Amino acid sequence: NLFDEPSTRTMGSFHQSASLLGCSVFNVHGAARFSSFAKNESIADTIRVAEAQGFDALAFRYGNEQGIHEAVSAAERMVLINAGSGANEHPTQAGLDALTIMQEFGTLDGLTLGFVGDCRNSRTIRSLIRLAVQYNIKRVYFAAPEMFSPSDDVLELLITNPIPYVLSPDVCTIAPHVDVLYVTRIQWERMRGWQKLLWRMRRAKFHKAFVVDERVTDMLREKAIVMHPLPRVSGKWRELPEETDTNHRSRIWKQVENGNLFRMALLAALLAPREYPVFQSDIKAASIYV
Ligand code: NCD
DSSP states (O other): OEESSOOSHHHHHHHHHHHHTTOOOOOBOSHHHHSGGGGTOOHHHHHHHHHHTTOOEEEEEESSHHHHHHHHHHOSSSEEEEEEETTTBOHHHHHHHHHHHHHHHSOSTTOEEEEESOTTTOHHHHHHHHHHTTSOOOEEEEEOOGGGSOOHHHHHHHHHTTOOEEEESOHHHHGGGOSEEEEOOOOGGGSOHHHHHHHHHHHHHHHHHHOOOHHHHTTSOTTOEEEOOSOOOOSTTOSSOGGGGGSTTBOHHHHHHHHHHHHHHHHHHHHSOTTOGGGOOOOOTTOOOO
16 A cells, blocks of 8 residues: 555555455555655656565555556556545545445436535546446436536536536535435645635535535435545534434445445455456456556
8 A cells, every 4th residue: 555645544445455355465654755755766666666575466546647657657567556546536436435326226327426515626526427427327416616516527527428417506406306415525635725715715605505414314315325435524614414424324334344345356356366267357467447
């Protein structure tokens, strides 16, 4: 595990999943400070070192997509897994999210998905949508203040597939229509200085429009589920108050459990000897798994 952005769940989950499969695990957290990145070592050399030391797989989190691609190009033998690339992608989160939805509904076909919160900066939303468009999703709703509405590439993905979508400034207008309400936090750390200032001035007004509290969960369909990739914000500006955890629709802890299951399955599929027919696949070594 080589993580250059904060992580609790994803790194913990890769650690647990690999350990449960009988692998030995080496974790580097805060790579900018605590790996040789701090000595200006290139990503490519870091990968070469890990290969020479005999590591078979690397879960790599980096602040941008470019870094992940550099790692992939340098790897000759090692399996690389994208554990989060800036505000862009988080494919293993999409996998565990899809697993959670499938446990509930059996498929993603025919479902209506609702996304709330920071639809612009959330890599988990982008990755889940990239996965979901491969199914016959019925419709997608987004509820976000304008400065957090989804970026053009996400909307284009829906247009080209084609999957109808609705943008709304208020979660109350989308809640009664969705099968899955996927809540995200406002990603403060991805905002520029002026955006932070603007958001600080506006959030008192907008917070009510995207907080998913009991008022909102009461509007949901009986069989709808509430998801959140976590972490959620605590205190005054929380987007998913703890009181909703006891609602029968909440699946947020199930998602965390499913993280281990999905990553164990992924590691097994990528690392098992090829003569095991069950794991036969044409996934190449050194691929970003999406
Ligand atoms: C998310 C992430 O890192 O993108 N968390 C996670 O991996 N479960 C979501 C977030 O940071 O808000």
